[in-house]
Amino acid sequence: MADYLLKTFELTKQYRNNIAVNHVSMNIKKGDIYGFIGRNGAGKTTMIRMITGLVTPTSGEIELFSQKSGKGVKSVLPRIGSIIEHPAIHPDYTAYQNMELRSILLGIPDKKMIYRILETVELSNVGKKKVKNFSLGMRQRLGLALALLGNPDLLILDEPTNGLDPEGIVEMRRLLKRLNEEQNMTILISSHILGELSKLATRYGIINHGALVEEFSAKELELKCKKYLNIQVSDSSMAAFILEERFKTRNYEVLPDNRIKIYDLMGMSGDICLELAKSNVKVYSIESKGEDLEGYFMKLMGGNNYA
Numbered sequence: 001m002a003d004y005l006l007k008t009f010e011l012t013k014q015y016r017n018n019i020a021v022n023h024v025s026m027n028i029k030k031g032d033i034y035g036f037i038g039r040n041g042a043g044k045t046t047m048i049r050m051i052t053g054l055v056t057p058t059s060g061e062i063e064l065f066s067q068k069s070g071k072g073v074k075s076v077l078p079r080i081g082s083i084i085e086h087p088a089i090h091p092d093y094t095a096y097q098n099m100e101l102r103s104i105l106l107g108i109p110d111k112k113m114i115y116r117i118l119e120t121v122e123l124s125n126v127g128k129k130k131v132k133n134f135s136l137g138m139r140q141r142l143g144l145a146l147a148l149l150g151n152p153d154l155l156i157l158d159e160p161t162n163g164l165d166p167e168g169i170v171e172m173r174r175l176l177k178r179l180n181e182e183q184n185m186t187i188l189i190s191s192h193i194l195g196e197l198s199k200l201a202t203r204y205g206i207i208n209h210g211a212l213v214e215e216f217s218a219k220e221l222e223l224k225c226k227k228y229l230n231i232q233v234s235d236s237s238m239a240a241f242i243l244e245e246r247f248k249t250r251n252y253e254v255l256p257d258n259r260i261k262i263y264d265l266m267g268m269s270g271d272i273c274l275e276l277a278k279s280n281v282k283v284y285s286i287e288s289k290g291e292d293l294e295g296y297f298m299k300l301m302g303g304n305n306y307a
Contacts, residue, residue: 003030004063005154005186006051011060013046020046022210023060028154028188028203033180035201036190037297043210044190048084048158051188053077065153078106081152083160087143091132095123095142098131102146113149121145121175137168144175155179156188161196169193173200198293206300213300227290229262229269234282236260246275 006028013021021043028034038044049055051062053074061069065076089098099114118124121141126134131142140160147155157176161169173196179185191197197204204221206213216224233239236258243249243262251264265272266288273283 004028005030005032005065006188007063008047008051009061009063011047011050011062012058013043013050013055014058019210021050021057024207024210024212026205026212027215028186030186031180031184032186032188032203033176033201034186034188035197035204036188036207037192037194037197037204037293038190038207039192039301042207044207045084045158046210047207048082048156048188048190052080052082052084052156054084078150079153080156081147081150081154082156082158083143083147084156084158087146089131089139089142089146092130094128094130095126095134095145098142099145099149102149106150108150113151117145117148120148120178122171135168136163137165137171140164140168140172141175144172148179152185154186154188158190159192160189161191161193169196176200194294194297195292204293206297208301221293221296225290225292225296226263227266227288229265229272229286230259230289231262231269231272231286232257232259232284233276234258234284238279238281239276242275242279242281243272247272 004027006026008024008026010023010025011021012019012023024047036044036047046055050057051064062073064073065079067073067076090101093101095118096114099118100111103114115124121144123138123141123145126138131139134142144160161172164172176187177200180187189197189201202218203215205215231239236254239260240252240254243252247265249262249264251262253261255261262272269286273286276283
């Protein structure tokens with residue numbers, strides 16, 4: 001049985017006539033990097049606010065570290081570290097002073113932890129430099145450091161790469177991978193930057209108009225979006241024989257209408273056509289197909305812009 005850190009059951013939040021989150025049942029396993037995907041305004045931040053106890057659900061339940069809604073969930077909230085929208089950072093303080101202030105508020109006496117975390121997020125060498133003089137990437141890393149105080153088991157990040165340049169995005173991705181792999185930290189990341197999530201997430205949830213459209217693992221996504229050659233021929237039986245005899249592959253699928261999906265000969269369409277022609281098999285069409293996360297997301301969303 002899967003070890004789930006977070007489960008929600010028909011979680012709903014309604015503001016007057018507006019349903020921001022609509023009966024969402026989410027499942028996050030221990031060790032996941034869960035990519036929570038949706039357009040701006042889809043309900044991602046409201047969902048996160050309910051999980052972290054900042055917003056009270058209209059209906060539904062939250063199960064967090066095996067504790068159900070109410071006092072049980074409140075008791076385990078300290079095991080969550082989060083960055084929601086803009087982290088509370090004092091611009092006239094140094095990175096260490098910001099960390100020290102937060103540790104006092106959290107009742108964490110271990111000052112050595114501050115140095116360890118600042119080293120983890122690569123801010124141990126900034127000295128007395130004030131945060132107002134930090135780059136955006138440095139501010140984001142400090143926000144992450146603040147969220148890591150207390151060694152959380154679940155890290156929740158709401159659009160953590162917003163506004164970052166490509167170098168800053170790569171740095172953030174590298175840091176999150178390290179936390180997941182070295183500390184087995186479970187991470188929930190909400191974002192609409194799909195290309196980045198596809199390099200990081202092990203599991204995905206797609207939300208649209210407040211409803212969870214689909215959940216799937218990275219391996220399941222790979223199967224959904226697997227690249228292949230789609231070929232239509234005059235004789236699929238003969239074509240399959242040629243693929244096995246001359247190209248030594250069985251990694252194909254024969255479909256109706258004399259169509260074949262070939263999964264491991266990408267970039268060899270010319271050679272395939274030539275070999276089929278030698279055996280009098282006509283090729284009516286051949287094209288490369290397959291989607292990435294963005295393409296799959298767009299299909300689920302109906303093809304409209306998601307940003």
